[in-house]
Structures are given as structure tokens and as C-alpha cells.
Amino acid sequence: MQSITIRRPDDWHLHLRDGAMLEGVIADTSRTFARAIIMPNLVPPVVTTTDAKAYRERILKALPLGHRFQPLMTLYLTEHTSPDDVEEGARSGLITAVKLYPAGATTNSHGGVRDMEKAMPVLERMAEIGLPLCVHGEVTTPDVDIFDREAVFIDTVLDPLRKRLPELKVTMEHVTTADGIDYIKAAKSNLAGSITTHHLIINRNAILVGGIRPHYYCLPVAKRENHRLALRTAAVSGDARFFLGTDSAPHVDPLKECACGCAGIYTSINTMSCLAHVFEQEGALDRLEAFASLNGPAWYGLPPNEERITLSRQAEPVVFPARIETGAGPVTVFDPMFPLHWQVMQRAQAF
Ligand code: DOR
Ligand code: ZN
Secondary structure: OOOEEEEOHHHHHHOOOOOHHHHHHHHHOOOOEEEEEEEOOOOOOOOHHEEEEEEHHHHHHOOOOOOOOEEEEEEEEEOOHHHHHHHHHHOOEEEEEEEEEOOOOOOOOOOOOHHHHHHHHHHHHHHHHOOOOEEEEOOOOOOOOOOHHHHHHHHHHHHHHHHHOOOOEEEOOOOOEEEEEEHHHHOOEEEEEOOOOOOOOOOOOHHOOOOHHHHHHHOOOOOOOOHHHHHHHHHHHHOOOOOEEOOOOOOOOOHHHHHHHOOOOEEOOOHHHHHHHHHHHOOOHHHHHHHHHHHHHHHOOOOOOOEEEEEEEEEOOOOOOEEEEOOOOHHHHHOOOOOOOOOEEOOOOOO
């Protein structure tokens, strides 16, 4: 197959940051994607509906002229979040989901939730009104090995929560393990999972073999090869419970390339090329549209996009910049470590 036309994709998990970084990265998403769920882990985080409204306006202002892109806003769940504020945000259409960061799990998560009990009033309200909870599914207990944090989270936090509040709609974000995939597949309802581009491509060797490679470090950290294969099988299966959430997370190079580097991989610019490569390798190009453009909107109760994009296979490798320059500094682009041949062409339908 030399070319494939699919509905315009969405990104169901994206970090756009703020200020000069936001301005430097937004076009890499809005050029290709119609909508994205915007992560609220700014400094300070997006905690209230008022914060989310202001952040949404800053995002729209940073959009290049002519790009049509809809940011879907989330609230950062804290132990003090007001159920009424969440409900108001949801009912007004501003808030698409609430994000749970266990405190200390990742970048800017120190204001997250330590004691789930304290978040129960908000979670109960969300279950009542049908607002989804997006979950960073890792425990932070120091005695749990970092490679086991997702599996332990499922057993000790997520499963008890879902048993207690079966009506709560939960998105397990950036699933990285076979355990996560199995858990989602076993659920009867109200559970889905997003999968990143990079976790379909790298395993933990990418970070550690031949030297420490900070640009492959993210959280949840990439796992063993068997987990990567389980993610690939789920992503290409067409199963409606799995969809794309890139978790593209820009950090300037000096903050990645240092003694205590930040977690995050920047994939916005080459995600669709990488995904077409993966789906082609798996003999599943016909299911790329389900993963990138159909399953996500169905889960969030939104219509799929009407516009289409065409990806075309080039004989010569498609070259992406090794890093992009932003007003905040340089950001290294994810290198899949194989040549990419698929390119997003001019959109089939203008917008
Ligand atoms: O790798 C990551 N980077 N994982 C996260 O959960 C947060 C993100 C970020 O904000 O940089
Ligand atoms: Zn993230």
C-alpha cells in the first residue's frame, strides 16, 4: 500500500506546556491533529475551571493562523478539588476529564493525590455525571520497583477504586505493561486505555544499553520487550478500548541532558509517520484509523472528525529535524531508530 486516507486523528493525551514552549510546539500537533486532551500539570497546575478556561484561551491564542484545533481541557485532581467546580466545568462543556496524578509519580505531580479517600467526593460526583477520570497509573511507594509501579497500581489502587465506584469511567493513560492491557481487556465496562507512540517502538533497552539515553526516558518508563509486544498487539487489534494518546512531553534539552533529567519524550512532530510504520509492520494499516481517529472519540462520546488526512509512503526516508527550536530552548525529537517512510501529505480536505 502506497497511500492511506483516514479521518483526521486526535491525541488523547498531550502536554502543551505554556508560554514560549506552548508557542514552539503547538503547530506540531495542530498541523495534523484535530483535537487533543491537554494535560494540566503546569506550574502551578490547572486546578479549577477558571484556570482551565484561561489556559484554553492561551492555547487558542498560540495557534498558528489557519489551523483549526480544539483543545479538550482537563483538571488536575487535588485533595481539595471542589465537586461543584468540576461539575460546573463539565456541564459548561469546558472540561472533558479530570486527571489523577498520584503525588510524586511524575513531572509536577507533587500537588497530586496522596490519600484517595480525600478525592472520593469528587470521584463520586464524576461517576454521577459521567465525567471520565484520566489516570497516571503508577504507585509512588519507594519500596516498589519502578518497573512494577503500573502493575502494583492496578492491584492496589485502580481495581479497588473501580470496585467501589463501578460507574466511574476511567481512562488508564499511557499503558506500558501486558498487565495493563490484560486488565483493560478483562473489564466489562467503563475502562479504556491510551497507548503512546513511543511505547509501541522502544523497550527499556533504548534507555540503558550502550549508555544512558535521556531522550528515551519517560514515565511510566518503557518496560521489557514482552510488554512492548503486548501493547502493539492491543493497538493494532482494532479493539475499541485502545486508542492513541501520544503523551508527547517537551522538555528543553538542558533539562533532559543532566544528572537528574526530566521524564518526557517529544513525538508530536513525527507520531503519525511512526504509527504508520508500526501498523504497516504489523500488517494492520487498515486499523490505523480505528486507533488514531475512531476509538478515542467513541470513548469520550464525541463524533469522529469529518476531515481526512492522507499518509503516503515515500521511497526515500522522510527526514524530521533532530530537534526543534522553541523560544524556551531546543527540544529533541523522538528518534525511532529506523528510517521513516510514511509522510502526512496535504490534508485531503481543506479546513
Ligand atoms: O514522561 C512523562 N512526562 N510522563 C508524565 O507522566 C509527565 C510528562 C511530563 O509532563 O513531562
Ligand atoms: Zn503525560
